[in-house]
Amino acid sequence: MGMTITRPGLYSTVQDRGRIGYRQYGVVVSGAMDDVSHRIANWLVLNDGGAATVEMTMTGISAVFEEDTFVAFTGADAKIQADGKEIPMWRPVFLPAQCEIHVKQMKQGSRVYMAVAGGIDVPVVLESRSTFQRGGFGGFNGRILAKGDELEIGESNKTVQSVTDSLSSEHPKVMGTNWGVAYGVYSCLNSDSIRCIKGSEYEFFDQAAKDSFFNKPYQITPKSDRMGFRLEGSELTLQEAKEMISEAVAFGTVQVPSDGQPIILMADRQTTGGYPKIANVIGADLSCLAQKLPGNTITFKEVSLAEAHRIYRDREHELKTLRNSIELKWRKEMKK
Numbered sequence: 001m002g003m004t005i006t007r008p009g010l011y012s013t014v015q016d017r018g019r020i021g022y023r024q025y026g027v028v029v030s031g032a033m034d035d036v037s038h039r040i041a042n043w044l045v046l047n048d049g050g051a052a053t054v055e056m057t058m059t060g061i062s063a064v065f066e067e068d069t070f071v072a073f074t075g076a077d078a079k080i081q082a083d084g085k086e087i088p089m090w091r092p093v094f095l096p097a098q099c100e101i102h103v104k105q106m107k108q109g110s111r112v113y114m115a116v117a118g119g120i121d122v123p124v125v126l127e128s129r130s131t132f133q134r135g136g137f138g139g140f141n142g143r144i145l146a147k148g149d150e151l152e153i154g155e156s157n158k159t160v161q162s163v164t165d166s167l168s169s170e171h172p173k174v175m176g177t178n179w180g181v182a183y184g185v186y187s188c189l190n191s192d193s194i195r196c197i198k199g200s201e202y203e204f205f206d207q208a209a210k211d212s213f214f215n216k217p218y219q220i221t222p223k224s225d226r227m228g229f230r231l232e233g234s235e236l237t238l239q240e241a242k243e244m245i246s247e248a249v250a251f252g253t254v255q256v257p258s259d260g261q262p263i264i265l266m267a268d269r270q271t272t273g274g275y276p277k278i279a280n281v282i283g284a285d286l287s288c289l290a291q292k293l294p295g296n297t298i299t300f301k302e303v304s305l306a307e308a309h310r311i312y313r314d315r316e317h318e319l320k321t322l323r324n325s326i327e328l329k330w331r332k333e334m335k336k
Contacts (some may be wrong), residue, residue, distance in 0.1 A: 001069070003116065005149040006100065007062035014120050014139035014151070015267075016052045019128035023248070023271040030130040030138065033226060033267045033290035034111050036319070037075035040181055041115035043323045044072035044092050046157035046330055051119030052129040054145070056112045058293075060103020061145065067097045068168045069153065070117040070160055074181075076109025076291060082174045091180025092330075094164065096172035109291040117156035117164070132268060134227070159330050166336075179329050181322065192296070195285050195303045195311070199254060199277035201244075209236040209260075213278055214302050218262065222294040226268040229289070231298075235260035236278060246274040252281030252289070264289065282308040284315045 005012075015038065018031025032038035032055055039049035054061065060078060065071075073080055073089045080087050081102045087093045095101065103112055122129050122140050131139025140149055156164070167175065202210070218233035236256045249255070253265045255275035264281060265273070267290075281289055282303060292298060303311070 001065075001067045001118070001153045003063045003065045003151050003153060005061055005063050005145050005147055005151070007102070008145045008147055008149070009056050009061045009103070010059040011057040012061050012145040013055050013131035013133065013143075014052050014122050014129060014145075015055045015131060016129045017050045018130055018267070019126050019132070019138070022126050026271055027126060028132055028135070028268055028271060029251070030128070030132045030226075031267050032113065032130075034075055034113065034287040036287040037111070037113045037291075038115075039319065040090070040322070041072045041074040041113040042119070043326050044074070044090070044181065045070045045115050045117040046160045046327070047115055047117065047119050049323075051115065051154070052122060052139075053116075054114045054120060054151075056103055056114070058106065058110055060106070060112055061114075062100060062102045064098060064100045065095055065116075068095065068164050068172060069156070070094055070164060071101070072115045073103070073112055074115075075112040076106045078106045078109075078112050079104040080112075085174050087174060088176050088180065090183060092160075092177045094167050094172075094175045096168070096174065099174060110293045111291060116153050117160045118154035121152040121154040134268065157330075159334050163330070163333050177329070177333065181326075191288055192298050193301050194289055194298050195282045195301045195308070196252075196254065196279035197282060197303060197305050197308050199279045201242075201276035202278055204238050204242055204276050205256075205278055206237055206239045209234075209238075209278070212236065213262070214300050217297045217299050219297050220292055220294050224294055226266055228266050228269060229264040229292070231262045231264065233261070236262060238276065242276065244274045244276060246272040249273040249277070250280060252283070252286050253277055254279040254281065266290070282311060284308070284311045 015032045018029040136142040212234035218231040223230045
């Protein structure tokens with residue numbers, strides 16, 4: 001079973017949760033920019049949260065599916081159609097064979113995730129199916145998707161397959177379930193405040209820089225990409241010039257190069273960096289950040305490391321509860 005890309009969009013790639021355990025060899029992590037949307041999309045079609053999805057940036061794809069299947073769309077608020085019928089996001093949708101989907105206008109946010117029951121079955125490279133375009137490996141031939149690409153789909157969960165078979169035996173048509181994930185779960189799209197902990201070189205910056213970083217807005221520039229978000233705003237200056245030794249960086253590290261304009265490192269970040277680090281975006285806010293567009297303005301709010309840990313634990317507990325609820329809904333679908 002597979003799908004054929006008929007319109008690739010601006011920048012669409014295959015991503016899972018990243019290439020973990022290889023940074024000591026200089027291999028970047030990559031993976032979904034918005035991990036929360038990626039996982040929820042997978043759970044909605046009973047995939048493992050780490051299964052590969054299609055990540056679309058700014059504009060969406062069109063694709064034709066060879067066989068009956070279930071899909072789910074999450075992330076940016078977008079208009080999506082299947083065979084001319086508008087379909088909902090944040091819930092499982094049954095698509096009959098030869099159905100063509102069109103992910104159209106993104107009305108809010110920058111990235112949409114499409115999960116297909118069974119996951120996108122591209123080759124595993126260093127324990128991940130994620131695309132790293134700069135390195136030319138992973139995903140589909142190590143590149144963004146193009147018109148005519150044919151992607152294989154893995155074997156779906158037995159529960160989903162049972163429901164798919166029952167719908168196929170009737171008069172197959174595009175059909176969404178009468179349940180899904182409440183959009184309120186994804187309220188981060190409406191937040192411009194990004195929470196951070198102080199970085200390891202925070203004290204190297206002068207008082208004016210410290211005050212500006214946590215009190216003044218910064219705009220995301222068009223030079224931003226999956227490697228990093230370049231910001232424009234008040235210049236951040238050091239108390240005195242420092243010679244830095246390159247050291248490990250993380251998703252969300254906020255580095256400040258010599259021009260004083262901060263850069264937030266994102267999913268395709270390098271493994272080490274030599275610029276002073278004024279802050280780190282907390283893990284729970286990375287999905288919110290990933291959905292921002294060039295031109296959007298953000299502000300930074302300081303939290304303690306202990307608070308960042310608490311927020312992360314609370315978020316993961318909520319997601320675990322959500323996953324359990326989705327599995328229960330699918331069991332009910334099978335009994336219909």
